[in-house]
Amino acid sequence: MSGRVELVELSDEQREVVATVRDFVEREVIPVADELEHADEFPEKIVEGMKELGLFGLTVPEEYGGAGLDLLTYALAGVELSRGWMSLSGILNTHFMAVYLLKKYGTDEQKQKWLPQMATGELRAALSMSEPGAGSDVQSIQCRAVRDSDEYVVTGTKMWVTNGLRAGLVVLLCKTDPEADPPYRGMSLLFVEKEPGANKFEGITIPPNIEKMGYHGVETTELVFEGHHVPAGNLLGSEGDGFRQVMDGIEVGRVNVSARAVGLATRAFEEAIRYAQERQAFGKPIAQHQMIQEKLADMGTKLEAARLMLLNAAMKKSAGERSDLEAGMAKYFTTEACHQIVTDALRVHGGYGYSAEYTVERLYRDAPFLLIGEGTSEIQKIVIARQLLERYKLQ
Numbered sequence: 287m288s289g290r291v292e293l294v295e296l297s298d299e300q301r302e303v304v305a306t307v308r309d310f311v312e313r314e315v316i317p318v319a320d321e322l323e324h325a326d327e328f329p330e331k332i333v334e335g336m337k338e339l340g341l342f343g344l345t346v347p348e349e350y351g352g353a354g355l356d357l358l359t360y361a362l363a364g365v366e367l368s369r370g371w372m373s374l375s376g377i378l379n380t381h382f383m384a385v386y387l388l389k390k391y392g393t394d395e396q397k398q399k400w401l402p403q404m405a406t407g408e409l410r411a412a413l414s415m416s417e418p419g420a421g422s423d424v425q426s427i428q429c430r431a432v433r434d435s436d437e438y439v440v441t442g443t444k445m446w447v448t449n450g451l452r453a454g455l456v457v458l459l460c461k462t463d464p465e466a467d468p469p470y471r472g473m474s475l476l477f478v479e480k481e482p483g484a485n486k487f488e489g490i491t492i493p494p495n496i497e498k499m500g501y502h503g504v505e506t507t508e509l510v511f512e513g514h515h516v517p518a519g520n521l522l523g524s525e526g527d528g529f530r531q532v533m534d535g536i537e538v539g540r541v542n543v544s545a546r547a548v549g550l551a552t553r554a555f556e557e558a559i560r561y562a563q564e565r566q567a568f569g570k571p572i573a574q575h576q577m578i579q580e581k582l583a584d585m586g587t588k589l590e591a592a593r594l595m596l597l598n599a600a601m602k603k604s605a606g607e608r609s610d611l612e613a614g615m616a617k618y619f620t621t622e623a624c625h626q627i628v629t630d631a632l633r634v635h636g637g638y639g640y641s642a643e644y645t646v647e648r649l650y651r652d653a654p655f656l657l658i659g660e661g662t663s664e665i666q667k668i669v670i671a672r673q674l675l676e677r678y679k680l681q
């Protein structure tokens with residue numbers, strides 16, 4: 287859609303990033319995404335291209351070899367990538383959250399150690415909070431890190447680790463004090479270094495990838511820690527800081543998921559509006575039937591609202607402000623809107639929407655993940671209501 291009123295005037299640099307990523311997606315991603323997704327194949331060549339474009343270092347400070355750009359630019363790039371294939375944005379997201387946490391809470395030594403390699407994409411990062419028995423209820427995780435002189439010994443099973451196999455660095459949420467009351471005071475973040483691609487590495491086992499409905503191409507794994515040793519210098523901040531740090535990081539993760547939702551919904555809308563003008567029924571293009579027009583109007587309106595909410599949340603967080611309300615609202619609204627838009631796009635395609643030959647089938651399988659990752663819609667509503675009640679508290 288062009289000619290829209292923007293919430294923000296983008297800088298020349300931001301426009302250039304968006305145009306470059308859009309061009310890359312048109313040339314390198316769209317022609318192959320359906321095939322790679324159906325084969326559940328890791329997009330090696332595309333990721334090499336993303337490295338060359340500097341996407342892994344987009345938000346890494348220039349002094350560490352990155353582009354030093356802000357969250358808004360990252361979100362706009364995420365929209366473009368997801369318009370091509372949502373999994374590409376998933377490959378970047380946990381990496382980006384690790385960069386964010388390192389920039390904000392890391393020591394100079396930690397930054398120097400990891401950020402230059404992360405800027406090039408040579409070192410890629412995963413972020414691991416969830417466990418088989420604890421997802422939304424983050425404070426009930428069981429993974430334990432016990433201090434032993436200048437090391438931590440880690441034991442426990444993590445679940446749903448996106449990029450879990452190929453990452454060389456895992457930002458691990460664990461308990462350093464399981465007796466702490468409230469529990470979040472006993473939680474810490476450790477940077478775990480491992481060999482990318484290895485199923486076994488010094489007390490870490492990675493079982494075969496979890497099979498998923500969609501979100502193919504990027505792996506999601508379990509990580510089993512059995513007495514893995516981590517240098518004490520890999521602790522982020524102090525013991526007990528982990529929950530607060532990860533909740534801060536998850537706000538940027540929520541902006542990323544909103545960006546994915548806007549990108550995915552944009553593509554679904556584009557596919558539907560084109561198909562509606564091509565497909566004939568009852569002697570005219572289906573776009574001429576009012577009930578199809580009603581769907582297109584609904585989709586276009588929700589998409590525009592979703593885009594504005596994404597920009598609002600990204601700008602607020604970029605400005606360094608607390609944004610759990612805006613990020614929560616954006617995550618909730620954009621992902622639910624995306625799910626509805628993709629469902630309508632499938633309906634517009636009729637039976638062909640159910641065929642693997644049409645892109646909309648892939649979008650339809652990708653969209654539900656967005657309702658879950660980085661906190662479910664139910665959890666977003668809890669966060670939103672809590673903030674609203676705080677803001678409008680009766681005196």
Ligand SMILES: Cc1cc2nc3c(=O)[nH]c(=O)nc-3n(C[C@H](O)[C@H](O)[C@H](O)COP(=O)(O)OP(=O)(O)OC[C@H]3O[C@@H](n4cnc5c(N)ncnc54)[C@H](O)[C@@H]3O)c2cc1C
Nearest residue numbers: 413414415416420421422423446447448659660661662664
């Ligand atoms: C493909 C994929 C990739 C993922 N990647 C990662 C990753 O890289 N790193 C990572 O750490 N995690 C990752 N996750 C995990 C994801 O963050 C969790 O699945 C999510 O937080 C939900 O947790 P859960 O699956 O344990 O569901 P549960 O927490 O068991 O929730 C089940 C249902 O109960 C609802 N519910 C729970 N508590 C409440 C409540 N208080 N009030 C109302 N309803 C509630 C939920 O909304 C949901 O509908 C990934 C998940 C998937 C599917």
